[in-house]
Amino acid sequence: MKLAVWTYEGPPHVGAMRVATGMHNMHMVLHAPQGDTYADLLFTMIERRNHRPPVSYTTFQARDLGADTAGLFKSACQDAYDRFQPEALIVAASCTAELIQDDPGGLAETMGLPVPAIALELPSYQRKENFGCDEAFLQICRSLAKPMDRSERVTCNILGPTALGFRHRDDVAEITGLLSEMGIEVNVAAPMGAAPSDIKRMGAAHFNVLLYPETAESAARWLEKEHGQPFTKTIPIGANATRAFIDEVRALSGSTLPVDESRLRQPWWAASVDSTYLTGKRVFIFGDGTHVMAAAKVARDEMGFEVCGMGCYNREQARPLRALAKEFGLEALITDDYLDVEAAIEQAAPEMILGTQMERHIGKRLGIPCAVISAPVHVQDFPARNSPQMGFEGANVLFDTWVHPLVMGLEEHLLHMFREDFEFHDDAGPSHHGGHAPRADTSAPAAPAAAAEGASMAPPDASPQQVAAAHENVVWLSCAERELKKIPFFVRGKARRNTESYATEKGLNEISVDTLYEAKAHYAR
Amino acid sequence: MNTPAPTGCRDTPVLRERGQREVFCGLTGIIWLHRKMQDAFFLVVGSRTCAHLLQSAAGVMIFAEPRFGTAILEEKDLAGMADANTELDREVARLLARRPDIRQLFLVGSCPSEVIKLDLSRAAERLTAEHGPNVRVLNYSGSGIETTFTEGEDACLAALVPALPQTQARELLLVGALPDVVEDQALNLLEQIGIAPVRCLPARRAEDMPAIGPNTVYALTQPFLGETHAALTRRGAKRITAPFPFGAEGTTLWLKAVAAEFGIAPEKVDEVVAAPRARAEKAIAAAAATLRGKRIFFMPDSQLELPLARFLTRECGMEAVEISTPYLHADLHGPELDLIAKGPVISEGQDVDLQLDRVHATRPDLTVCGLGLANPLEAEGLATKWAIELVFTPVHFYEQAGDLASLFARPLRRRELLARQHPARMEAAE
Numbered sequence: 001m002k003l004a005v006w007t008y009e010g011p012p013h014v015g016a017m018r019v020a021t022g023m024h025n026m027h028m029v030l031h032a033p034q035g036d037t038y039a040d041l042l043f044t045m046i047e048r049r050n051h052r053p054p055v056s057y058t059t060f061q062a063r064d065l066g067a068d069t070a071g072l073f074k075s076a077c078q079d080a081y082d083r084f085q086p087e088a089l090i091v092a093a094s095c096t097a098e099l100i101q102d103d104p105g106g107l108a109e110t111m112g113l114p115v116p117a118i119a120l121e122l123p124s125y126q127r128k129e130n131f132g133c134d135e136a137f138l139q140i141c142r143s144l145a146k147p148m149d150r151s152e153r154v155t156c157n158i159l160g161p162t163a164l165g166f167r168h169r170d171d172v173a174e175i176t177g178l179l180s181e182m183g184i185e186v187n188v189a190a191p192m193g194a195a196p197s198d199i200k201r202m203g204a205a206h207f208n209v210l211l212y213p214e215t216a217e218s219a220a221r222w223l224e225k226e227h228g229q230p231f232t233k234t235i236p237i238g239a240n241a242t243r244a245f246i247d248e249v250r251a252l253s254g255s256t257l258p259v260d261e262s263r264l265r266q267p268w269w270a271a272s273v274d275s276t277y278l279t280g281k282r283v284f285i286f287g288d289g290t291h292v293m294a295a296a297k298v299a300r301d302e303m304g305f306e307v308c309g310m311g312c313y314n315r316e317q318a319r320p321l322r323a324l325a326k327e328f329g330l331e332a333l334i335t336d337d338y339l340d341v342e343a344a345i346e347q348a349a350p351e352m353i354l355g356t357q358m359e360r361h362i363g364k365r366l367g368i369p370c371a372v373i374s375a376p377v378h379v380q381d382f383p384a385r386n387s388p389q390m391g392f393e394g395a396n397v398l399f400d401t402w403v404h405p406l407v408m409g410l411e412e413h414l415l416h417m418f419r420e421d422f423e424f425h426d427d428a429g430p431s432h433h434g435g436h437a438p439r440a441d442t443s444a445p446a447a448p449a450a451a452a453e454g455a456s457m458a459p460p461d462a463s464p465q466q467v468a469a470a471h472e473n474v475v476w477l478s479c480a481e482r483e484l485k486k487i488p489f490f491v492r493g494k495a496r497r498n499t500e501s502y503a504t505e506k507g508l509n510e511i512s513v514d515t516l517y518e519a520k521a522h523y524a525r
Numbered sequence: 526m527n528t529p530a531p532t533g534c535r536d537t538p539v540l541r542e543r544g545q546r547e548v549f550c551g552l553t554g555i556i557w558l559h560r561k562m563q564d565a566f567f568l569v570v571g572s573r574t575c576a577h578l579l580q581s582a583a584g585v586m587i588f589a590e591p592r593f594g595t596a597i598l599e600e601k602d603l604a605g606m607a608d609a610n611t612e613l614d615r616e617v618a619r620l621l622a623r624r625p626d627i628r629q630l631f632l633v634g635s636c637p638s639e640v641i642k643l644d645l646s647r648a649a650e651r652l653t654a655e656h657g658p659n660v661r662v663l664n665y666s667g668s669g670i671e672t673t674f675t676e677g678e679d680a681c682l683a684a685l686v687p688a689l690p691q692t693q694a695r696e697l698l699l700v701g702a703l704p705d706v707v708e709d710q711a712l713n714l715l716e717q718i719g720i721a722p723v724r725c726l727p728a729r730r731a732e733d734m735p736a737i738g739p740n741t742v743y744a745l746t747q748p749f750l751g752e753t754h755a756a757l758t759r760r761g762a763k764r765i766t767a768p769f770p771f772g773a774e775g776t777t778l779w780l781k782a783v784a785a786e787f788g789i790a791p792e793k794v795d796e797v798v799a800a801p802r803a804r805a806e807k808a809i810a811a812a813a814a815t816l817r818g819k820r821i822f823f824m825p826d827s828q829l830e831l832p833l834a835r836f837l838t839r840e841c842g843m844e845a846v847e848i849s850t851p852y853l854h855a856d857l858h859g860p861e862l863d864l865i866a867k868g869p870v871i872s873e874g875q876d877v878d879l880q881l882d883r884v885h886a887t888r889p890d891l892t893v894c895g896l897g898l899a900n901p902l903e904a905e906g907l908a909t910k911w912a913i914e915l916v917f918t919p920v921h922f923y924e925q926a927g928d929l930a931s932l933f934a935r936p937l938r939r940r941e942l943l944a945r946q947h948p949a950r951m952e953a954a955e
Contacts, residue, residue: 001570001596001597001598001599001602001607001609001612001613001615001616002596002597002599002616003568003594003595003596003597003616003619003620004573004576004594004595004596004597005591005593005594005595006576006580006591007573007576007577007580009573010573010574010577011572011573011574011577013574014574014577033550033636033668033669033670034546034548034550034669034670034673035548035549035550035551035552035578035636035668035669035673036550036574036669037545037546037547037548037895037897038549038550038553038578038581038582038897039577039581040547040895040896040897040898041581041895041896041897042581043897044896044897044898044899044900044901045896045899045900048900049900049901050900050901050903050904051901051904052897052898052901053897056545057545058545059545059546059669060670061669061670061671062639062668062670062671064670065640065670076545079544079878083878094574095572095573095574095636095637096572096574096636096637096640096669096670099603099637099640099641100640123600124572124573124574125572125598125599125600125602125603126599126600128573
């Protein structure tokens with residue numbers, strides 16, 4: 001038993017729903033108690049879908065448990081087929097139905113439905129949402145994808161996009177365009193946008209483009225083994241990775257067509273003098289493994305940031321992430337407990353977080369700007385405009401979204417020069433954000449109470465006390481404390497941390513104004 | 526107006542359906558209960574699905590201050606490798622050590638904990654003995670197999686009743702979790718009418734929980750409190766029968782029924798409420814201009830459907846096509862049925878596909894439904910009102926009557942504003 005307050009991933013059947021909901025002419029019958037239909041609103045509200053997810057629930061209640069829940073499942077299955085006439089059905093059980101062991105797969109098989117009924121085993125008490133996506137897509141491919149001749153022209157499948165995916169809609173459009181520029185047609189993009197009849201003809205593609213290992217790696221591996229289709233290993237997030245992806249696709253396809261880079265602005269935007277202030281910004285990166293690994297490379301190599309911490313919530317990606325973190329000289333944080341993540345961020349005191357919606361809230365609490373790079377998703381992660389993460393336009397989007405939460409370069413100087421200005425002061429925050437307010441209005445925000453509340457929820461061994469304890473022999477003299485307050489808020493955390501580390505290193509137990517500036521000189525770059 | 530109108534719906538045959546129910550489970554009530562009871566923590570003993578539901582239903586609005594959590598059952602808890610009770614005791618001890626501000630801890634049963642027959646009432650007794658008297662541990666079930674949406678609050682309040690102290694005092698008890706501002710308005714009106722002291726269930730803090738006894742009379746402020754009503758009756762308390770305090774008319778009838786119980790004449794009530802009632806009627810009239818003559822269809826959700834349909838048909842001039850409730854409690858909902866003119870289909874339970882067929886056939890001007898159905902219906906050109914907003918927004922008594930009416934008017938007004946761009950609105954995700 002484990003206490004969870006907020007979770008990064010839903011249960012595995014929600015993952016299977018993401019696969020089914022992305023598809024056409026597929027229907028899912030979920031053996032589940034009343035109340036599990038809440039999952040519909042994820043799709044209709046967060047993603048603003050205009051159709052109900054294609055899912056029928058048995059919604060059994062206590063009175064049904066003593067009677068015939070298996071019969072209830074069969075009638076739900078038959079009703080769903082009769083009403084929706086899908087090309088194929090997925091049948092599965094949610095956590096409660098797993099306990100009553102009705103075996104939806106076996107029941108559906110006995111019904112003699114005229115379409116394939118694909119049974120999913122989703123161990124709800126061991127696995128989570130991403131597993132549910134990956135497993136559902138694998139089983140759909142296994143049941144439906146038939147061996148067939150390769151298409152005459154070089155084609156590929158795109159694997160991984162699902163409903164409720166982080167920018168999947170825009171990534172697929174961007175990569176489809178890139179492939180088309182290279183003379184490669186997309187045979188099938190799946191699961192999102194594909195019908196069961198499309199899955200059947202996946203074997204016609206020459207290779208696969210795996211965009212999201214979280215949701216489709218098992219299917220990619222199975223297609224490689226059974227259908228002899230190699231798949232791309234590079235995730236085209238960032239300018240460098242997109243170029244590497246193009247090289248990989250050229251090797252797989254033999255394409256020699258040139259790719260137009262004139263739309264790619266990110267490298268110049270990062271190199272132009274206005275971006276100098278980004279140099280060495282310390283960033284903490286957390287999310288799903290794939291997006292974190294890609295973001296870490298972009299942060300270091302394309303933005304000139306310093307990555308001071310990275311981790312992921314899906315342990316399926318733990319191994320490659322640990323290896324990459326080691327390359328960065330870091331220890332990866334693999335956890336799905338957001339309190340651990342909060343404690344790690346607090347300790348690392350980054351100047352910026354690249355994270356999920358959870359880290360956005362952690363950032364709010366700690367006063368650290370945050371850009372969102374990964375699921376779990378929020379209604380804000382489905383913008384009306386085109387906003388891919390992948391390909392050359394994706395690289396442009398990354399630059400804009402990562403820079404947006406920060407105080408801009410010239411403004412940094414203004415804050416240094418005119419600290420007591422009515423407009424440019426500590427409590428105002430970046431001037432291009434809504435929170436920019438006159439000082440008098442920001443005197444009593446709710447944040448301290450919330451932070452206290454959050455801290456009191458932290459496990460005793462991972463709370464802010466530990467941060468203090470690391471330097472418990474170091475005392476700030478009041479003059480130094482006052483001097484520290486003169487440093488603008490967005491670098492103050494870094495200055496405090498550096499000074500304390502410096503003092504500890506030097507065996508000092510008091511920090512004076514001199515210590516502060518000695519530390520500043522010590523860390524100067 | 527107090528006597529059953531000959532045209533009321535009390536005798537209308539009820540359409541009872543069983544099929545897929547597109548409703549929340551009772552765990553959802555934690556979202557507002559944890560706000561109301563400021564020193565309580567709600568610990569769901571359940572699965573990742575339960576945690577995900579609470580997170581999804583709560584959104585990220587209350588991220589900063591969670592006074593609820595889920596003890597997620599894992600494989601080893603089910604396979605008997607770990608004693609679930611030992612695990613639970615450990616998690617509770619850790620939680621209470623971290624949160625010394627907690628005075629009441631609710632162990633909330635879920636579908637999985639009910640199915641594996643984890644006995645949370647014994648666990649609550651054991652944990653009260655261990656952590657009392659500072660912390661009182663209670664339990665109830667918010668599982669979907671036993672409770673539908675607002676029935677979670679009912680189960681929670683019913684679990685409080687046996688633990689309430691005994692009194693012989695003749696006191697009025699208001700039952701139902703109301704936003705503090707609304708509760709204060711009600712207490713103020715009752716005081717002016719001459720009824721005091723008045724107690725509330727639930728109280729905002731553990732030490733203020735009311736005492737009850739054979740001289741207690743109580744008035745429900747919410748229509749979904751059937752179990753709490755039964756539990757209070759078992760303690761000898763007596764219910765005041767009245768329509769629920771929604772709208773100017775409902776609030777007046779409710780106050781007069783309470784006043785009558787205390788021997789206060791209706792004229793006194795009229796005198797006290799004249800000003801707020803006039804304000805409410807004025808505010809309702811503004812929204813009613815949009816609502817008058819429009820046809821409304823209620824999908825089952827919160828058991829608020831009958832009182833709200835009564836308000837909208839009688840005070841806002843709407844016509845009800847179908848009024849559906851997850852559970853029709855004849856005793857509690859009877860006074861509402863008496864006031865609703867014959868005509869609408871009254872239905873209980875749900876087969877969502879069949880019900881959507883009726884929505885498509887009747888094409889109402891406004892459909893009240895859950896969040897899972899709202900955008901799909903909007904995309905078909907049918908205006909909707911999210912039902913969940915009706916339980917999250919202050920809507921009771923005079924000062925909120927205009928807000929309540931405008932909750933229904935807003936989607937219609939918005940539609941009119943966007944009418945010229947209608948084709949663009951259909952560009953939703955496929």
